[in-house]
Amino acid sequence: MLQVPFIRQNKDLVLERLTLKNFKELGLVDQVIELDDKRKKLTLEYDETKAKANSLSKEIGKLMAQGKKEEAESRKSEVTSLNEKLHPINEELAAAEKLLHDTLVKLPNLPSALVPPGKTPEDNVEVRKGGDIPALHEGAVPHWDLAKKYDLIDFELGNKISGAGFPVYKNRGARLQRAMIQYFLNYNTSKGYTEFQVPHLVNEASGYGTGQLPDKEGQMYFVTEDELYLIPTAEVPLTNLFRDEILKDSDLPVKLTGYTPCFRREAGSYGKDVRGLNRLHQFDKVEVVQVVHPDKSYEVLDEMVAHVEELVKALELPYRILRLCGGDMGFGSALTYDFEVYSTAQQRWLEVSSVSNFEAFQANRAKIRFKDGGGKPQLVHTLNGSSLALPRILACILENNQTADGINIPKVLQPYFGADKIVL
RNA sequence: GGUGAGAUGCCUGAGUGGCCGAAAGGAACGGUUUGCUAAACCGUCGUACGGGUUAAACUGUACCGAGGGUUCGAAUCCCUCUCUCACCGCCA
Numbered sequence: 001m002l003q004v005p006f007i008r009q010n011k012d013l014v015l016e017r018l019t020l021k022n023f024k025e026l027g028l029v030d031q032v033i034e035l036d037d038k039r040k041k042l043t044l045e046y047d048e049t050k051a052k053a054n055s056l057s058k059e060i061g062k063l064m065a066q067g068k069k070e071e072a073e074s075r076k077s078e079v080t081s082l083n084e085k086l087h088p089i090n091e092e093l094a095a096a097e098k099l100l101h102d103t104l105v106k107l108p109n110l111p112s113a114l115v116p117p118g119k120t121p122e123d124n125v126e127v128r129k130g131g132d133i134p135a136l137h138e139g140a141v142p143h144w145d146l147a148k149k150y151d152l153i154d155f156e157l158g159n160k161i162s163g164a165g166f167p168v169y170k171n172r173g174a175r176l177q178r179a180m181i182q183y184f185l186n187y188n189t190s191k192g193y194t195e196f197q198v199p200h201l202v203n204e205a206s207g208y209g210t211g212q213l214p215d216k217e218g219q220m221y222f223v224t225e226d227e228l229y230l231i232p233t234a235e236v237p238l239t240n241l242f243r244d245e246i247l248k249d250s251d252l253p254v255k256l257t258g259y260t261p262c263f264r265r266e267a268g269s270y271g272k273d274v275r276g277l278n279r280l281h282q283f284d285k286v287e288v289v290q291v292v293h294p295d296k297s298y299e300v301l302d303e304m305v306a307h308v309e310e311l312v313k314a315l316e317l318p319y320r321i322l323r324l325c326g327g328d329m330g331f332g333s334a335l336t337y338d339f340e341v342y343s344t345a346q347q348r349w350l351e352v353s354s355v356s357n358f359e360a361f362q363a364n365r366a367k368i369r370f371k372d373g374g375g376k377p378q379l380v381h382t383l384n385g386s387s388l389a390l391p392r393i394l395a396c397i398l399e400n401n402q403t404a405d406g407i408n409i410p411k412v413l414q415p416y417f418g419a420d421k422i423v424l
Numbered sequence: 425g426g427u428g429a430g431a432u433g434c435c436u437g438a439g440u441g442g443c444c445g446a447a448a449g450g451a452a453c454g455g456u457u458u459g460c461u462a463a464a465c466c467g468u469c470g471u472a473c474g475g476g477u478u479a480a481a482c483u484g485u486a487c488c489g490a491g492g493g494u495u496c497g498a499a500u501c502c503c504u505c506u507c508u509c510a511c512c513g514c515c516a
Contacts, residue, residue, distance in 0.1 A: 043474050047485040054485085057497045061442040064496095076496040083496085246434090246471085248452090377471080 001364045002107050003379075004036050004100075017110035022119050022327035028103055035100040042093040046086065053082040105214065109361040111326050112298075112335040118325030124338070125325070130309070131318035133342050137404050142345040143395040144276035146402060147173060150422050153277070165266065165274065165281035167391075172422050176397075176409070177284060179416035180390055181259050184286040187311060188387055193257035193288055198237035200260055201228040206240040209366030211332035211358075221263050230263035234287035235384045242291055242368045242380075249372040252380065253300065254291035257387070259284065277391035278350065284390040290383045291368060294360065297381035298335075301357040304385050305337050308353050311387055314412045317396050318342040320349065334359040341392065345399035350392040355385030 007014050007029060015026055056079045063072040116125045147153035152173025158166040169177055189195050207213035207229050212220060221230040231237055238256050247254070262285050266274075273279050288307070292300050305321065312319045324336040339353035360379040363369070369377040401408040406423035414420050 040474070043485080047474060050486090051484055053496080058442070060496050064442090072496080079496045 001104055001361060002110070003360070003364060004032060004104070007032055008036065014110065018107070020115060020117055020326040021108055021111050021329065023108055025106065028106055031103050032100065032107070035096055035103060038096045039093065039100055042089055042096060046089045046093055049082055049086055049089065053079050053086070056082070105365075108331045109334050109358065111329060111333075112357070112359075114323065114335055115329065116323060116325045119327035120325075121328050123325035124322040124328055126320050127323050127337070128309070128321045129319070130313060131316065131342075133318045133344055134400050136344055136400075136402065139404065140345050140399070140402055142276060143343075143398040146398045146407065147276070150407065150424065152176070152398070152422070155276075163281070165279070167277065167280065172417075172419075173394075176413070176417055176422075177390055177394060179413045179418075180388075180393065181284065181286060182416045183413055184311065184387055185257060185259055187314075188257035188286065188288055188307075191307060193255040196238060196241070196256050196258040198234065198241070198258055198260065200231050200237075200263075201226075202231055202236055202240065203228060206236055206243065209240045209243045210236045210362050211365060212236060215331060218267055219265055221265060231260060232264050233262050233384075233386075234258045234260040234285065235289060238287060238289040239291075239362060239368075239382055239384065240366060243366040245368060246377050247291070247368075247370040247380065249293065249370050252291065252293050252370060253296065254289075256289045257286060258289075259286045261285075262389075272346075277395045278346075280391055286387050286390075288385050288387045291363075291380050292383065293370070294379070294381045297357050297359060297383060300381075301335060301337075301355065301383055304355050304383060308339055308355055308385055308387050312339060312341065312352070315393065315397065315410045317393070317400060317410075318344075319352075330354075330356065332356075332358050332361045334361065339386075339388075341396045343392075343396050343399055345402075346395075350396065351389075352392045352396075353386040353388050356383060358382045358384075 002014070011029060011033070014029055018026060018029070056075050060072045060075045060079070063069075063075065116123065118124070141149075144153075144155070147155075150173075151171050152169065154168045154170060157168040158164075161168070185195055201223065204213060204227065207220065212229075212232060216232075220232050222228075223230070229236075237260070238258055241256070242254070261282055263282050264280075266279055266281060269279050277283075288304060290300055290304065309319075309321065319339055319341045322338045322340065324333075324338055329336050333356040336354055336356040338351050339355070340349035341352050342348075343350050359381050362382045363379040368380050368382065370380050371377045397410065398407055401410070406421045409417050409420050409422065411420075
């Protein structure tokens with residue numbers, strides 16, 4: 001959520017930045033300012049009237065103590081008439097505040113100066129590239145065929161017990177996933193991230209705090225009976241750990257990592273996007289989150305990108321890093337880098353990580369603040385990134401490392417997996 | 425699922441109608457003392473939104489789980505809701 005004083009002081013910049021993000025309803029900006037004007041005017045009116053009533057009420061108390069009943073009675077009627085004025089003002093104020101808030105949450109975060117213009121994924125800018133795309137042997141096949149051949153994943157079983165998009169991993173497929181989770185978490189903690197295990201269902205306030213609600217309501221599974229949302233990413237519980245907290249500046253930066261399953265309804269997805277492991281309703285992911293001083297967030301973003309890059313490199317996968325254009329970025333992000341790895345058998349890039357700086361956008365919603373010295377609390381900056389999302393990594397490992405007689409396991413995973421190769 | 429208790433500031437915890445934004449203790453922070461540490465002593469120690477100011481000072485309003493009500497006046501009385509805890513039942 002953007003901050004109203006900032007909008008008021010930088011209206012032109014806000015409009016320009018929102019345009020870069022391909023945001024259409026620019027009229028909302030003026031609405032915010034008008035509603036804020038109204039709010040201030042009504043606040044002043046209410047406060048002044050209430051101040052009068054309060055001081056009269058105090059006098060009544062004193063008069064009563066002195067036994068001056070008649071004087072007290074006349075004051076009472078004065079206060080009553082003030083209070084009658086107060087009611088409608090208060091109602092109008094509450095309505096204005098609610099409308100202001102509802103308008104404010106419709107505004108996405110402003111993209112940073114580094115964000116390239118553009119509307120579609122084609123406009124994203126490649127910032128780095130690494131690894132080699134392997135030449136596959138003659139009979140190379142996509143991961144869904146390999147999964148079957150080596151008995152690693154059973155999509156039909158998933159269909160049976162849950163539905164499409166819920167694969168069942170088994171045997172060495174399950175073990176390889178577990179190996180990756182172990183390796184990713186160990187790698188993250190070795191770099192100073194503290195490991196957390198968090199709930200996979202969260203309440204409405206949490207969904208709201210990180211920005212999934214209200215706008216992406218339809219993307220989350222919702223348990224109606226208990227009014228809880230299944231998390232679409234560990235970002236939600238991890239970041240909300242600090243909701244409504246005022247941290248000390250010495251607490252910063254906070255660095256967290258956690259493994260969770262992620263649940264996404266993915267309504268409207270179809271075709272080759274959902275084949276095999278490409279897009280699932282449930283998948284595993286290891287996430288990193290940082291809560292940092294606002295002066296440090298871009299430095300930290302680079303650090304996190306480098307961190308994820310090391311991980312992808314270690315897996316020996318061909319990758320590229322994209323800086324997302326304005327139109328392709330998420331609602332709350334100020335700058336996002338996507339990591340894609342190349343799926344050689346499908347001949348396409350698959351997104352495996354997204355690293356974003358939210359600046360104060362989530363912090364403002366979730367009221368995550370810090371205090372330095374004796375100063376006033378101010379909003380932190382929050383960042384998060386996948387390190388990494390597992391299914392597409394698994395898909396690429398299977399496809400890219402396949403040979404005529406088996407699938408090679410990346411060196412770094414071998415100690416966790418317990419073998420260097422998957423063979424028939 | 426049943427029964428009972430409770431929700432106050434960073435924490436513990438007092439406060440049953442005006443003198444309460446809220447006692448006391450602890451923690452934390454600053455200082456004095458000290459060879460260092462500890463102790464002791466002094467001080468500071470909520471948030472939001474307004475007004476005001478170059479900035480402060482200063483000042484108003486709101487907030488004692490949330491919402492509503494009674495009253496001239498509510499942390500305190502009433503109603504509704506939410507959550508937490510304890511015990512019982514069931515269960516990993």
